[in-house]
Structures are given as C-alpha cells and as structure tokens.
Amino acid sequence: MGPSFPSQGGETVSGETQADSLIVGVVGAGTMGAGIAQALLGSGHTVKLYEPQAENLERGVATIRAGLSRSVERRRTTELARTVALDRLTTGVDLSVLDGCAFVIEAAPESPDLKRELFARLGGMLPEAVLASNTSSLSITGIASAAPRRERVVGMHFFNPVHSMALVEVVAGDASSEDALTATDDLARAMGKSPVRAADTPGFIVNRVNRAFYSEALRMLGERTASVEDVDSVLREAGGFPMGPFELMDLIGLDVNYAVTCSVYEAYFHEPRFRPHPIQRRMIEAGRLGRKTGRGFYEYGE
Amino acid sequence: MANRRSVRPEVVVAGDPGRASHIAGMLMRQDVPVASYVPDYAGGGSGLGIGALASSARVIVETLDYPVDAKRALLEEIAEAMRPGTLLISSALAMTAVEISITLGGYSRLVAFGLLDTEAPHRMLELAVPSETASDVLSQASEFWAGLGYRSRTVADTPAMTTPRIVCCIVNEAAWALGEGVASPEDIDTAMRLGARHPEGPLRRGDRIGLHRVAAVLQNLEDYYGEERYRPAPELRRLILTGRMGVEYGSGFYDYTASVADHNGDVTS
Numbered sequence: 364m365g366p367s368f369p370s371q372g373g374e375t376v377s378g379e380t381q382a383d384s385l386i387v388g389v390v391g392a393g394t395m396g397a398g399i400a401q402a403l404l405g406s407g408h409t410v411k412l413y414e415p416q417a418e419n420l421e422r423g424v425a426t427i428r429a430g431l432s433r434s435v436e437r438r439r440t441t442e443l444a445r446t447v448a449l450d451r452l453t454t455g456v457d458l459s460v461l462d463g464c465a466f467v468i469e470a471a472p473e474s475p476d477l478k479r480e481l482f483a484r485l486g487g488m489l490p491e492a493v494l495a496s497n498t499s500s501l502s503i504t505g506i507a508s509a510a511p512r513r514e515r516v517v518g519m520h521f522f523n524p525v526h527s528m529a530l531v532e533v534v535a536g537d538a539s540s541e542d543a544l545t546a547t548d549d550l551a552r553a554m555g556k557s558p559v560r561a562a563d564t565p566g567f568i569v570n571r572v573n574r575a576f577y578s579e580a581l582r583m584l585g586e587r588t589a590s591v592e593d594v595d596s597v598l599r600e601a602g603g604f605p606m607g608p609f610e611l612m613d614l615i616g617l618d619v620n621y622a623v624t625c626s627v628y629e630a631y632f633h634e635p636r637f638r639p640h641p642i643q644r645r646m647i648e649a650g651r652l653g654r655k656t657g658r659g660f661y662e663y664g665e
Numbered sequence: 666m667a668n669r670r671s672v673r674p675e676v677v678v679a680g681d682p683g684r685a686s687h688i689a690g691m692l693m694r695q696d697v698p699v700a701s702y703v704p705d706y707a708g709g710g711s712g713l714g715i716g717a718l719a720s721s722a723r724v725i726v727e728t729l730d731y732p733v734d735a736k737r738a739l740l741e742e743i744a745e746a747m748r749p750g751t752l753l754i755s756s757a758l759a760m761t762a763v764e765i766s767i768t769l770g771g772y773s774r775l776v777a778f779g780l781l782d783t784e785a786p787h788r789m790l791e792l793a794v795p796s797e798t799a800s801d802v803l804s805q806a807s808e809f810w811a812g813l814g815y816r817s818r819t820v821a822d823t824p825a826m827t828t829p830r831i832v833c834c835i836v837n838e839a840a841w842a843l844g845e846g847v848a849s850p851e852d853i854d855t856a857m858r859l860g861a862r863h864p865e866g867p868l869r870r871g872d873r874i875g876l877h878r879v880a881a882v883l884q885n886l887e888d889y890y891g892e893e894r895y896r897p898a899p900e901l902r903r904l905i906l907t908g909r910m911g912v913e914y915g916s917g918f919y920d921y922t923a924s925v926a927d928h929n930g931d932v933t934s
Contacts, residue, residue, distance in 0.1 A: 557855060561847055572838045589821060594827055596818075601827070602828040608831075
C-alpha cells in the first residue's frame with residue numbers, strides 16, 4: 364500500500380569514483396552530520412568531516428562505520444566497497460580540515476550565533492564553495508547574512524534517518540543564487556535523493572504542513588473523544604498512512620517533535636494552527652519521550 | 666441519471682452528482698434496485714422531488730456535503746418524504762450525526778459516515794451515531810457498506826470524525842503553504858510523500874476528495890469549535906469560487922483536462 368520509499372544514498376555504495384563526485388565538507392558529527400557523511404561516502408563522494416569535540420567526532424565516525432557495515436550485512440554493498448568508502452573520509456577537530464572543499468553541508472547544533480560564526484569563517488576560507496545549512500528551524504537568509512558571499516549560501520534539509528529518507532528540501536534564502544541552488548539539487552541527486560525547492564519560510568514544507576497530523580490528533584486525545592490506539596489505527600486503515608500520529612511521535616521522540624512545533628509556532632508569531640498542545644509538554648516533563656525512553660504514548664519493553 | 670432509475674427503488678442515493686451517481690453505480694452493479702436523486706439546488710436540474718422515490722426505499726444514502734445549507738434542505742426534504750423505519754445513512758463531513766438527527770426532527774434510525782475518497786485503495790470508512798440511535802441500526806449500516814466492499818469502524822460523534830478531520834486540515838495547510846509561495850504544488854506533494862510518508866501528496870489528495878468537501882469539513886470544525894485555526898486557506902477559497910474543485914471538475918490544484926496522471930500521481934502535461 365502506498366508508494367515505496369527506496370533506501371538510497373548510503374545503501375548504494377559503489378566503491379567507484381564517479382565522474383561527478385565532489386569533495387564535500389560536513390560540519391558536525393551528530394546524528395544528522397554522521398548520516399549525511401555516510402550517505403555522501405556511500406554515493407562515491409570524498410568527505411571531510413569537521414567536529415570540534417573529539418569525543419563527538421569519535422562517536423560520529425563509529426556511527427558512519429556501523430552504518431556502512433549494515434549496508435554490507437543487507438548485501439546492498441560489499442566489504443571492499445565499504446573499505447574504499449571509508450578511505451575517502453578525512454576527519455578533524457579543526458575547521459582547516461575543510462580546506463579544498465567545493466561544497467560544505469553544515470549540520471551543527473541549531474544555534475543562530477554558532478551558525479553565523481561558522482558561515483562567516485567558512486565563507487572567508489572557501490569563497491568559491493557552496494555553503495549549505497541543514498537547519499530545520501532557522502532562516503537561511505539570516506544565516507547567510509553572516510557570510511561574505513550570501514549568494515553562495517543555501518539550505519539543504521535532510522530527513523532522519525538520512526540513509527532511508529529520500530527527500531531533501533533545497534531552501535532558497537533571499538540572496539541565494541540559482542547557480543548555488545542548482546549545484547545543491549545536483550548534489551542531492553548524486554546522493555540518490557529527490558530534491559524539492561522550498562522558500563525560506565518557517566518549517567519549509569514538511570515540518571510545516573505535517574503539524575496538523577499531530578496537532579489535530581492531540582486535540583482529539585485531549586478532548587477524550589478518541590484513544591491513542593483508535594486514532595492511530597483509523598489513520599492507518601482509513602487514511603492510508605503507514606503510521607499513526609502517536610506511534611510516529613514515539614518514533615521521532617516527543618521532545619524533538621515538540622521542539623519543531625514550538626519553533627514553527629514562534630516563527631509564525633503564535634498562529635493558532637501551529638499551537639502546541641499541553642499533552643506534549645506534560646509528557647516531556649514526565650520523561651515519556653517515546654521509544655528512546657521506553658515510554659511515550661505507548662509502552663515499549665526492553 | 667433519471668433514465669437509470671429503478672421504479673420502486675429499495676435504496677435511494679441522494680446528494681451531489683459525483684457522489685450520488687458513484688454510489689448508485691456500485692449498487693446497480695450488485696443488482697440492487699436503486700435510484701439516485703440530485704436535487705436542483707445541488708445541480709440536479711430534473712425539477713422532480715425525492716417524494717415518490719423515498720416512499721418505497723428501505724435505505725436512503727444522503728451524500729451532500731457542500732454547501733451546508735443545501736445539505737440541510739435535502740435532509741428536510743428526506744424527513745418529509747421517507748416512510749418511518751427507513752435506514753438513513755448520511756455523510757458527516759459537514760455536520761455531526763447529532764446535528765443531522767436534529768435537522769431530521771430527531772430521527773433515530775440514522776448512521777453518519779465519514780468517507781473522503783470513494784476511490785482510495787484502503788476501502789474503509791468511519792461510522793458514528795447520534796446518542797439515541799438504536800443499536801441494530803449501526804450493524805445494518807455496517808452491512809450496507811460491507812456489501813459495497815468497504816470496511817467500517819465506529820467512532821465517536823465528533824466533527825468530521827478522525828480521518829476526514831486530520832486529512833482536510835493537512836490539505837488546508839498545504840494550500841496555505843502554496844498560497845504563500847513556499848513551493849510548487851508538485852514539490853509540496855513530493856515532499857509530503859517522501860519526507861512524511863503520506864500515501865499521496867496532500868494537494869493531489871485534496872483534488873481527489875473534492876475541494877468543496879475539504880471546505881465543508883473545515884467549516885464544520887470552525888462552526889463547532891469557533892476557532893480561527895480551521896479557517897480555509899485563501900488559495901482553497903479562490904479555487905472553489907472559480908469552480909476548480911478537483912478531479913471531478915477537471916481542475917483544482919492541478920489541471921486534469923489536458924493532462925494525464927500517471928501511477929506515481931505525477932502530472933505530465
């Protein structure tokens with residue numbers, strides 16, 4: 364039922380250097396940074412990974428290795444191709460590791476000050492490179508304003524987990540050049556992803572349009588007119604969704620979902636359509652964050 | 666439609682031309698003596714009332730959702746004409762079951778149904794009853810739909826039930842985003858399929874539901890809760906006002922006259 368969501372990017376390690384492969388810098392070795400680096404390596408690119416915290420970098424590299432190993436286990440690639448892919452990875456705790464990159468994808472924590480400082484330094488160091496931010500909640504135009512060449516700055520929003528989610532939102536800031544945007548589309552396609560173009564507006568497309576999926580379900584629960592199980596199963600069976608809103612929030616993490624809700628709500632100056640629900644905050648206060656804590660809207664065993 | 670009417674129908678399907686003829690067609694293929702009835706105020710143009718048809722019917726299916734005044738008029742016409750004991754199965758996109766019952770003068774052999782898209786692959790709908798409905802009535806309605814290949818789930822009588830409420834709010838948000846220039850219709854739909862795993866992009870889904878029905882659901886929610894969050898997006902209003910209400914009307918968010926939708930739901934024009 365429904366369309367298939369092909370696993371691409373990191374799952375299709377070719378081992379061969381493609382004609383159009385680039386040297387791509389990745390900033391940040393957290394979940395998204397490591398996922399993006401893995402997808403780039405898996406699609407034949409050379410990756411320079413910058414992460415200022417040594418222990419975070421170590422953890423990120425372990426994540427990338429494990430991710431590529433899973434591709435081998437699932438027979439989506441070979442052990443040789445995995446080794447070749449890992450050989451194309453350079454890492455460093457100093458920004459200078461990104462020297463020579465034609466394209467940089469920033470996946471640092473969502474702090475405006477941190478990102479502005481990074482883009483100012485990156486822009487000075489790599490004036491010709493396209494500088495892409497994986498931000499989900501900050502304005503690309505705002506980030507770009509700190510860079511010496513704003514036209515080289517774009518948004519490149521990946522979805523978690525990067526290896527299995529085919530979508531990339533390519534976000535145009537007010538000053539982004541068509542040239543930089545096209546290069547971003549091309550890189551996304553070279554990673555086996557499907558790029559869509561979005562304007563620089565809060566939540567871009569997915570994080571904005573899907574708010575109703577969660578908020579209306581939470582309101583029904585709050586009004587006690589439907590149970591968690593009922594809403595989920597009706598939306599799966601009569602709505603055709605692969606997962607209901609409550610099981611999806613448990614998977615994403617209630618804290619992560621709530622943070623996105625609050626960010627879109629604030630960015631739209633308290634537009635009532637985006638208002639968070641008290642149930643969300645209460646569950647977070649109770650530590651019921653979903654699967655990762657063993658308890659969310661549902662109980663999860665060991 | 667008039668020439669395909671059974672003279673003494675067991676089932677009368679009343680409503681707008683699209684829904685009424687679709688459901689009547691399914692019943693006809695099962696050899697059920699059926700008549701469809703589209704009143705003048707819903708685009709019927711026959712000049713005839715429901716009178717004679719309703720007097721022989723065992724079941725009346727009422728499918729009109731938009732505009733809600735026309736639905737009220739149709740329900741009043743049905744209440745006048747049907748014989749006591751008739752099972753009334755009424756679409757609940759625009760009104761709750763209890764509101765429908767009140768419009769019928771407190772009629773209790775009533776089951777409301779929530780069905781957005783008659784063609785969706787998941788053939789399931791939601792049923793709700795006003796509190797005073799006799800229990801056998803629900804199982805009769807459920808059997809009626811099962812006969813047409815639809816499974817059903819009973820839910821609480823809340824405005825637009827579960828799936829219509831949530832899906833139409835998503836379609837509306839996608840219409841807001843489109844109107845604000847966030848992305849093209851194709852990119853909004855692709856993003857929601859690939860980034861949120863929706864079975865179909867919300868704009869294409871809205872076109873298949875019928876944008877007037879999406880508006881009926883939003884109006885129902887807005888009237889019930891009195892909250893701003895349910896107001897229809899200007900883009901949705903604009904399309905409805907210009908008669909571009911979706912696939913049935915030849916265009917909506919997309920154009921269906923000069924183009925063919927392929928299996929992926931992508932338009933090639």
